Amino acid sequence: MADKQALHQTYLPKSELFESAHVKTMEQYNEMYKHSIENPEGFWKDIAEKFYFKTPVQGKFLEYNFDVSKGPISISWMQGASTNICYNALDRHVQDGNGEKVAFFWEGNDPADEGKITYSALLKQVCQLANVLKNNGIKKGDRVAIYMPMIVELSIALLACARIGAIHSIVFAGFSAESLAERMQDGEVSALITTDGFWRGTKLVDLKSISDKAIDLCSEKGLQIRTCLVVRHLSPSDEIVETNGNGDQCDGVAKRPCHKLKVKWVEGRDQWWHQVVPAASEECNCEWMDTEDSLFMLYTSGSTGKPKGVLHTVGGYMLYAATTFKYTFDYHNGDIYWCTADVGWITGHTYVCYGPLLNGCTSVIFEGTPFYPDAGRLWQIVDKYQVTKFYTAPTAIRALMKYGDELVKKYDRSSLKVLGTVGEPINPEAWVWYYNVVGDARCSIVDTFWQTETGGHTITSLPGCTPMKPGSASFPFFGIKPSIVDENCKPVEADQEGYLVFSQPWPGIMRTVYGDHQRFETTYFKKFPGYYCTGDGAKMDKDGYIWVTGRIDDMVNVSGHLLSTAEIESALIEHSSVVEAAVVSQPHSIKGESTYCFVTLCQGIEFTEDLVTELKAAVRTKIGAFAQPDMLQNAPGLPKTRSGKIMRRVLRKIARGDRDLGDVSTMADESVVDTLFSLRPSTV
Numbered sequence: 001m002a003d004k005q006a007l008h009q010t011y012l013p014k015s016e017l018f019e020s021a022h023v024k025t026m027e028q029y030n031e032m033y034k035h036s037i038e039n040p041e042g043f044w045k046d047i048a049e050k051f052y053f054k055t056p057v058q059g060k061f062l063e064y065n066f067d068v069s070k071g072p073i074s075i076s077w078m079q080g081a082s083t084n085i086c087y088n089a090l091d092r093h094v095q096d097g098n099g100e101k102v103a104f105f106w107e108g109n110d111p112a113d114e115g116k117i118t119y120s121a122l123l124k125q126v127c128q129l130a131n132v133l134k135n136n137g138i139k140k141g142d143r144v145a146i147y148m149p150m151i152v153e154l155s156i157a158l159l160a161c162a163r164i165g166a167i168h169s170i171v172f173a174g175f176s177a178e179s180l181a182e183r184m185q186d187g188e189v190s191a192l193i194t195t196d197g198f199w200r201g202t203k204l205v206d207l208k209s210i211s212d213k214a215i216d217l218c219s220e221k222g223l224q225i226r227t228c229l230v231v232r233h234l235s236p237s238d239e240i241v242e243t244n245g246n247g248d249q250c251d252g253v254a255k256r257p258c259h260k261l262k263v264k265w266v267e268g269r270d271q272w273w274h275q276v277v278p279a280a281s282e283e284c285n286c287e288w289m290d291t292e293d294s295l296f297m298l299y300t301s302g303s304t305g306k307p308k309g310v311l312h313t314v315g316g317y318m319l320y321a322a323t324t325f326k327y328t329f330d331y332h333n334g335d336i337y338w339c340t341a342d343v344g345w346i347t348g349h350t351y352v353c354y355g356p357l358l359n360g361c362t363s364v365i366f367e368g369t370p371f372y373p374d375a376g377r378l379w380q381i382v383d384k385y386q387v388t389k390f391y392t393a394p395t396a397i398r399a400l401m402k403y404g405d406e407l408v409k410k411y412d413r414s415s416l417k418v419l420g421t422v423g424e425p426i427n428p429e430a431w432v433w434y435y436n437v438v439g440d441a442r443c444s445i446v447d448t449f450w451q452t453e454t455g456g457h458t459i460t461s462l463p464g465c466t467p468m469k470p471g472s473a474s475f476p477f478f479g480i481k482p483s484i485v486d487e488n489c490k491p492v493e494a495d496q497e498g499y500l501v502f503s504q505p506w507p508g509i510m511r512t513v514y515g516d517h518q519r520f521e522t523t524y525f526k527k528f529p530g531y532y533c534t535g536d537g538a539k540m541d542k543d544g545y546i547w548v549t550g551r552i553d554d555m556v557n558v559s560g561h562l563l564s565t566a567e568i569e570s571a572l573i574e575h576s577s578v579v580e581a582a583v584v585s586q587p588h589s590i591k592g593e594s595t596y597c598f599v600t601l602c603q604g605i606e607f608t609e610d611l612v613t614e615l616k617a618a619v620r621t622k623i624g625a626f627a628q629p630d631m632l633q634n635a636p637g638l639p640k641t642r643s644g645k646i647m648r649r650v651l652r653k654i655a656r657g658d659r660d661l662g663d664v665s666t667m668a669d670e671s672v673v674d675t676l677f678s679l680r681p682s683t684v
């Protein structure tokens, strides 16, 4: 256990590690920050000069309205200029003579599976896939769903879409068929790119059959997916058949452990990647995109339960992904960078794929989990590739802490310089362990606060200059102007909690919710006219450090994944035995938060172990395994106001076993509270 003082002290960046940092002092940071806020056009114009634009800006460099009372919310950067993000991520580096540089080292789920790909090889395959997409009739503006594990082909797929101007919609491979179908329908996608299957630790995920089911669900609702491209990662082929010594057939990249995955095939719709991609032409011109054309959509939970397709555009996102990557990780040529996030989430979009590639960086892509074959896996990979910049989530750090220091110390970590964290507030104990044990008290920690909606880091320390306070994301990134306000939009005093809002646009901010601009305005701009509302609570201390305290809406952050309580409730209510459900968040020692579900059953139905198992499975099927509830409780009645609103504040207290309920004068029937306390499982 770290001592109290270690948790509350301020840590200074080690100057010997950061002599050549892009930002070396707080004076330099303050100066750059001031410039970025006072003159955003000038600040980002200088940055834009480092990128390739086919045609220059022809309108305003920045034009926006952040105030709903003045008209529709709109944001545009670099009006009229054209570019292509894939060109800037790949072609530019190959033309500069860096084609032989490794873009990605790939590390499989099994430690014996590995691979690598250079910038020029990546470009070649991206062009080939882009041609395959075009041959299938996919063109600029069409949506393409991508549902894949962490393999190099996932990055190829997203870059190929970007190259031809198709809008990618990546769905994390942990989502269920129903969730995939819902996202494909909302985005009206024309094609799906997927994989036969993959191993995650010792678990086999049969991705193609989930994809088949999702495509069928779409077709029932009238959306026909005519093209399904499938990467052969596991299943045996007719052509080259190898054996792994155990008598199992195998081929493809992931060699072990092999198995007999059978893939169902729909002729005319399904195409093997390895049959069509290598056969396609290696030449594919970029589609020159208007900077405000759509680049991708990515779904995030919404408090109404229906996921929102967060839409990002080409030009602004490109500048922001590249710039945040460069400064937050203090990127220099020669770095080996590794972000453990899945490309299915925004962290993977911006900091596995676009950000590193736009900077010409060499990074690691990891297919597996931190616990397989043992809990030393992350540090073994750091050692193997001599990783210099490492980025992961507090939930992983907390889980690994429990295995003790030996599994870390066994591996060489002397290459490390920057350790990043993202996804939720990091508790100071985990921070101090990350700092002392993983980083040997040498490295800078960057605690990066941001969201799917923000495209890139918004509040973060910078490794070469920011004095670090464990648990605080510290200061705003360039171009971000934060305020912490109360219900009436008045700034709160130091150390007081309020809503974290941003008052001017940065290039990477989302532009709309796909197909629902009104929802975009209501969710983010209505509460505080003139501000983008993050939905998070925060306070600022006397030194100006920002401490994000967590969501203030009906969202739960489980292991860094945002889930909407409404979405889980609706999955539970769909079960024929349930009449009503209310889901609240509950602190969890590893996941940060977990879900605690109160369910009211139909007359005559008993609350049994079997029913609990069924209800958990219902949520898995509806949303995905990562959303499975941790705790279910029988609730013959729910605490409600006289007007019938469920009092979640009270339910949170009950879930925590806290009898100090606060003001319950508006409650219709107080007796339900005692009943709920008496039915609370003893295991919580």
Ligand code: WT7
Pocket: 300, 346, 347, 421, 422, 423, 424, 425, 426, 447, 448, 449, 450, 451, 452, 453, 473, 534, 535, 536, 548, 549, 550, 551, 557, 560, 561, 562
């Ligand atoms: C929510 C966004 C983009 C990161 C991956 C999650 C929470 C994220 C931090 C941090 C405190 C954090 C917030 C935010 N969050 N990073 N460093 N400190 N909270 O993306 O699914 O869009 O979730 O994650 O609550 O609003 P997301």
